[in-house]
Amino acid sequence: MVGKTVIETSGAVKGKVKDVMFDLGGGVAFLVEGDDGKDSQVALSKVTGISEHVVIETEPTKDSGLSGYGMTCKFCGAPKSPEERWCPSCGRSQT
Numbered sequence: 001m002v003g004k005t006v007i008e009t010s011g012a013v014k015g016k017v018k019d020v021m022f023d024l025g026g027g028v029a030f031l032v033e034g035d036d037g038k039d040s041q042v043a044l045s046k047v048t049g050i051s052e053h054v055v056i057e058t059e060p061t062k063d064s065g066l067s068g069y070g071m072t073c074k075f076c077g078a079p080k081s082p083e084e085r086w087c088p089s090c091g092r093s094q095t
Contacts, residue, residue, distance in 0.1 A: 001054070006032050009048060010058040015040070017054060030054065 006014040015034035021041070022028055028044040042056055049055040052095055073080055078089030085094050 001030065001050075004050075004052075004054050006030065006042065006054045006056060008056055008058040012058070014042070014056065 001017050001020055006017060006034060008014055013035070015032040017030045018033040018039065019031040020028065021031055029041045029042070030047075032040050032042050035038065042054075046056045047054060049056060053093045071079060071082070073092065074094060075085035075092045076087060076090040078087055078088055080089075080094070086092070087094060
């Protein structure tokens with residue numbers, strides 16, 4: 001896995017797999033290094049296919065209309081329930 005290019009279903013290149021991470025709860029994620037040198041995590045549940053490349057679901061854009069009290073954080077795009085006023089991922093206020 002390490003060294004494979006990560007591509008979104010939209011065709012955008014996310015970066016290269018730098019490492020595979022495991023947590024005590026059984027979760028698996030790829031540590032992906034972007035072209036800008038910044039690392040991000042991609043949960044295995046977002047992977048739609050693995051062959052020559054790792055293909056992941058396209059991340060929603062911040063202006064997708066799902067922000068605020070919708071289903072994603074208006075700052076980081078992480079999924080959240082409509083009742084949450086604070087993002088469970090980045091901690092920023094949704095009001």
